[in-house]
Amino acid sequence: MSEDVDIDVEYLTRVEGHGNIEVNARNGKIEKCEWQVVEAPRFFESLVVDRDWTELHHVTSRICGICSIGHTLASLKATEDAMDIDVSEQDKKLRKLALHGENMQSHVLHVGYLALPDLMDSKSVVPLTETHEEEVKTVIRLHRLANEMSDVITGRTTHPQRLIPGGFSKIPTENELMELKNKLEGSFNDLTAVANLLNDLESKIPAFERETEYISLTHEDEFALYDGDICSSDTGRTPVEEYLEITNEYTVPQSTAKYTKNNRESYMVGALARLNNNYGQLSPMAKDIAEKFDFDPLVCNPFMNTIAQVVEVVHSVEDSIRLIEELLDEGLEEQEEYNSPDIEPKAGRGIGAVEVPRGILFHDYTYDKDGKCTEANCVIPTNQNHGNIQLDMEKMVPDIISKPEEEVEKQLSMLVRAYDPCISCSTHDLNIKFID
Amino acid sequence: MKPEERPKAAFFDFAGCEGDQLQVANLEEKILDLLNIVELVSFREVMTEHSDDYDVAFIEGSITDSHAEERLKEIRNNADIVVAIGACATIGGINSIRNAQDFEKVQERVYGDEREHYEAWEKAKPAKAVVDVDYEVHGCPIDREEFLHVVQSIVMGREPNIPDYPVCVECKLNENVCAFERDEFCVGPVTRAGCDSCCVNEGTICWGCRGMIDNPNEEAHEEVLEEYGLTAEEVMKKFDLYFTWQKEAREDE
Numbered sequence: 237m238s239e240d241v242d243i244d245v246e247y248l249t250r251v252e253g254h255g256n257i258e259v260n261a262r263n264g265k266i267e268k269c270e271w272q273v274v275e276a277p278r279f280f281e282s283l284v285v286d287r288d289w290t291e292l293h294h295v296t297s298r299i300c301g302i303c304s305i306g307h308t309l310a311s312l313k314a315t316e317d318a319m320d321i322d323v324s325e326q327d328k329k330l331r332k333l334a335l336h337g338e339n340m341q342s343h344v345l346h347v348g349y350l351a352l353p354d355l356m357d358s359k360s361v362v363p364l365t366e367t368h369e370e371e372v373k374t375v376i377r378l379h380r381l382a383n384e385m386s387d388v389i390t391g392r393t394t395h396p397q398r399l400i401p402g403g404f405s406k407i408p409t410e411n412e413l414m415e416l417k418n419k420l421e422g423s424f425n426d427l428t429a430v431a432n433l434l435n436d437l438e439s440k441i442p443a444f445e446r447e448t449e450y451i452s453l454t455h456e457d458e459f460a461l462y463d464g465d466i467c468s469s470d471t472g473r474t475p476v477e478e479y480l481e482i483t484n485e486y487t488v489p490q491s492t493a494k495y496t497k498n499n500r501e502s503y504m505v506g507a508l509a510r511l512n513n514n515y516g517q518l519s520p521m522a523k524d525i526a527e528k529f530d531f532d533p534l535v536c537n538p539f540m541n542t543i544a545q546v547v548e549v550v551h552s553v554e555d556s557i558r559l560i561e562e563l564l565d566e567g568l569e570e571q572e573e574y575n576s577p578d579i580e581p582k583a584g585r586g587i588g589a590v591e592v593p594r595g596i597l598f599h600d601y602t603y604d605k606d607g608k609c610t611e612a613n614c615v616i617p618t619n620q621n622h623g624n625i626q627l628d629m630e631k632m633v634p635d636i637i638s639k640p641e642e643e644v645e646k647q648l649s650m651l652v653r654a655y656d657p658c659i660s661c662s663t664h665d666l667n668i669k670f671i672d
Numbered sequence: 673m674k675p676e677e678r679p680k681a682a683f684f685d686f687a688g689c690e691g692d693q694l695q696v697a698n699l700e701e702k703i704l705d706l707l708n709i710v711e712l713v714s715f716r717e718v719m720t721e722h723s724d725d726y727d728v729a730f731i732e733g734s735i736t737d738s739h740a741e742e743r744l745k746e747i748r749n750n751a752d753i754v755v756a757i758g759a760c761a762t763i764g765g766i767n768s769i770r771n772a773q774d775f776e777k778v779q780e781r782v783y784g785d786e787r788e789h790y791e792a793w794e795k796a797k798p799a800k801a802v803v804d805v806d807y808e809v810h811g812c813p814i815d816r817e818e819f820l821h822v823v824q825s826i827v828m829g830r831e832p833n834i835p836d837y838p839v840c841v842e843c844k845l846n847e848n849v850c851a852f853e854r855d856e857f858c859v860g861p862v863t864r865a866g867c868d869s870c871c872v873n874e875g876t877i878c879w880g881c882r883g884m885i886d887n888p889n890e891e892a893h894e895e896v897l898e899e900y901g902l903t904a905e906e907v908m909k910k911f912d913l914y915f916t917w918q919k920e921a922r923e924d925e
Contacts, residue, residue: 249720252690276687276736277792282781283769291913294879298766301691301813345697349718360719362712365704373701380700391874393698394691394813398874405875487786574854574875611781660690 239263241637243645247274248652250350250360252302253618253659257629257648261637269633271626271652273493275659281612289315289581289607290401296599297395299614300658302345304395305338305386306592309462310599310614315401318586318603321579326569327403329559330389332462334396335590336552336559337385339461341393342593343507343545344382346656348375348430351542354650355437371433374426378549381423385556388412402577410568417560420553424521427550431525434546438529441543442647445536446631448624449500450509451482453591459510459517459551461591467513469534470499476589479598483615488623493659495623496615502623505595506655507544508535519554522547538628539654545593581607594618594658618657625655673709679827682714682726684747686740687767687796688733691813692758693717699816706820709827728753728826731805734760734767734796741802748803753826756799757819759812763883764917766812767796771916798917807832811867812881812914818866835865836886839878840893843869851877852900859915861893862907880914 241261248255256272280299284292293311297304309331316323323331349361352375358364365372383393388408390396398404408416454473455464466474466482474482485494497503511518511526512533518526526547531540583605589598595617602611628651636644683693697718699706713723729751735741748754759765770778775794799805807826809819818834825832839860843850846869851858860869860878864885871878885891892904908915 247716249716249722250718252717276733276740277782278687278736278767279770279778279782279792282773282778283766285773285781287769294913295766295769298689298691298812301689301694304689304691345694349697353720359721360715362707362719362721365707376700376703379697383698383700392870394694397871397876400876574849574851576854576856660685660688 241641241644243641243648245645245649248649250353251653251657251659252300253657255652255657255659257645257652259633259644259648264637266633266637269629271491271622271629273491273622273659275493278660280614284601284609284612287609289319289603289609292601292609292612293399293401296614299616300660301394302342302658303338303592303594303597305334305390305399306590306597307599308396308399309335310588310590310592310597311601312399312401313588313590314586314599314601315588315603316586317588318584318601319401319579319582319607321402321577323403324569326563326566328462329563330404330407331399333556333559334386334389334399335461336556337382337389339593340382340549340552341379341386342656343549344375344379346593347434347542347545347549348372348379350656351653354646354653355434355440371429374429378423378426378430381419384419385416388416400576402579403575404571405575406573407568407571410564413560413564413568417557417564420557420560423553427553431528431546431550434543435528441537441539442650443537444539444628444632444635444651446538446628447534447536448627449498449503450512450534451498451503451505451620452510452513452596453589454514459514459519459555466589466596468498468503469509469512476587476598479587479589479600479615483598483620485615485619491622493619493622496620497623502627503620504538504624505617505620506541507548507593508538508541509595510591511535511544511547518547519551519558521554522551525550538624538651541654541656545656581605592617594656595620616658618655618659621655621657625652625657673827675711678709678711679727680713680723680725681710681728681730682712682723682747682751683717683730683732684714684743685717686731686733686744686761687736688758688760688765690717690732692732692761692809695813695816695819699820702816702820706823710823724750726751728755730755730757731761731799732757734764734798735802736767736793736796737791744799744802753806754799754803755807755809755822755826756805757809758814759810759881759883759914760796761799762808762810763914764796764798765881765914768917769913771795771920772912796917801917801921808834810834810864810882815867837865837891838885838893839863839865839867839869839872839882840896841865842867843872843878846873848872850896852896857911859907859911861896861902862888862904880911884908884915884918
């Protein structure tokens with residue numbers, strides 16, 4: 237047993253953005269245990285001020301490369317809410333497909349490229365390309381399918397082009413949708429293979445539990461991603477307009493990012509929160525996969541977020557097939573080329589909430605009468621998880637501190653990775669210098 | 673190429689959305705081809721392995737504080753070839769919108785009373801404002817094929833082929849209806865081509881993410897400008913989502 241422990245992970249690897257882990261113990265007594273966020277601020281809430289309502293979604297898409305579709309949609313929903321712009325049922329279904337595509341892409345990237353190496357005792361996916369070529373190729377095929385889906389629906393995988401206020405500048409053809417549906421139907425073997433692979437590795441998932449509050453969207457008709465009310469596993473439903481009552485941002489000295497809390501000291505957002513809150517609305521095969529992992533809400537092991545992502549990928553595939561079938565059954569209503577809905581800007585405030593891969597995302601804009609933005613606020617999923625990561629670490633470290641230092645470091649790194657943090661998203665970062 | 677002859681490559685990120693590194697993951701099966709021509713020795717977003725011994729460094733994101741400046745200078749010292757990837761690293765990108773805003777207000781809008789607590793430069797800078805950059809892969813995000821072309825060129829010791837003519841040239845070839853014809857505003861006449869006019873093809877406008885061509889006053893797309901009674905100056909002035917740093921740098925020259 238080691239009495240003195242010094243863990244100082246500067247710039248944790250295999251996560252998006254920059255964060256550090258620092259743990260010090262002397263004579264078995266923990267002196268410091270911190271998850272620190274050190275990302276450079278990018279000032280998005282200022283970048284959009286004075287800009288035209290037709291440009292905001294383009295600018296805020298750049299908050300995050302991985303969830304650019306989600307940011308674009310939250311942005312459009314906020315603008316549409318502020319200006320009472322209607323979106324057709326067809327366009328809503330297409331937007332839901334776009335969100336599924338991004339959810340699949342992001343989750344497959346995280347599970348296959350970032351999390352899996354830990355479970356297979358590898359430092360990255362690169363050595364696995366030689367030792368586990370088949371498995372890596374399966375992951376690549378699913379990743380490519382997800383990206384192809386985003387291409388077909390939004391024009392591009394990262395920073396979508398077709399999503400505009402009021403709808404789409406261009407929509408896919410029925411043939412393209414049909415082809416996409418065939419590819420999605422052809423992916424079930426690969427989905428099962430990935431689920432089985434993780435199932436075989438389940439013993440490598442640390443058995444750690446800490447009950448917390450889980451927050452996501454919820455909707456009476458479907459597993460909520462694009463629309464719904466805010467739902468807390470502690471306090472129930474809240475309308476999106478009252479999101480500030482839920483997020484309650486505050487600053488802490490050891491981190492450059494703002495934290496959030498609602499009913500407890502912290503809460504969790506993301507795939508695990510969505511499954512905990514809306515489990516009954518998952519698609520049939522997604523539920524089968526969840527059962528393989530004995531998933532029984534509330535699941536309070538944060539490492540299970542990775543498994544929840546696998547379940548969600550399956551849900552997204554099945555629900556996408558359903559949405560495409562509906563669109564094809566109804567027949568796609570054509571729209572003119574270079575579509576630009578006829579909209580008169582007006583003054584007002586609007587809020588858009590969307591579930592993106594890492595959790596619930598809010599955009600909140602105020603416009604003047606000419607449609608110029610005067611004020612903006614974005615609350616990002618990863619910021620909402622930082623407080624929960626810190627409290628998980630505080631509970632976990634005393635339990636594992638007597639293990640060899642490298643094991644402690646690996647498990648803490650795995651914990652942060654399980655949240656799939658997207659730190660560069662964190663628009664609220666405060667770049668405080670640490671003084672040791 | 674023998675595995676031991678592959679140049680060693682490393683990826684580094686600064687202030688940005690990491691969407692350009694994501695395009696490397698989005699190469700899908702072609703990642704395996706990429707690994708045949710370069711040896712990845714550092715790529716924090718996907719690898720725990722790390723080495724400071726590399727030949728080619730790829731830089732994503734803008735430089736926005738002195739810590740980042742030091743880090744980039746160290747990378748420049750370590751690498752034979754530095755490649756800036758994506759608009760934030762090549763032209764300051766979306767980050768540079770704030771370069772034209774009052775910095776006091778920028779800080780206050782985002783951080784309110786706590787604006788004193790952190791260090792950030794008043795202006796976001798591209799990599800080449802801090803160190804010498806050998807090659808640039810433009811765009812927001814970068815185009816995967818163009819990225820591969822640049823990597824292959826570097827490995828083969830050839831000069832990559834990066835266009836210095838406006839997006840309108842590609843847009844005309846694609847037979848798009850001109851944005852100005854549709855009463856929309858577009859910076860295609862002054863923006864560097866190489867994207868195959870992808871945004872206009874998808875029904876919108878050119879937003880300018882690849883930055884201005886080297887000499888917009890002389891090389892802008894005259895046919896389009898004349899037809900709609902515009903000058904290159906007016907186009908650059910009216911719509912400056914991506915051009916702020918470039919415009920300031922050219923004024924300083």
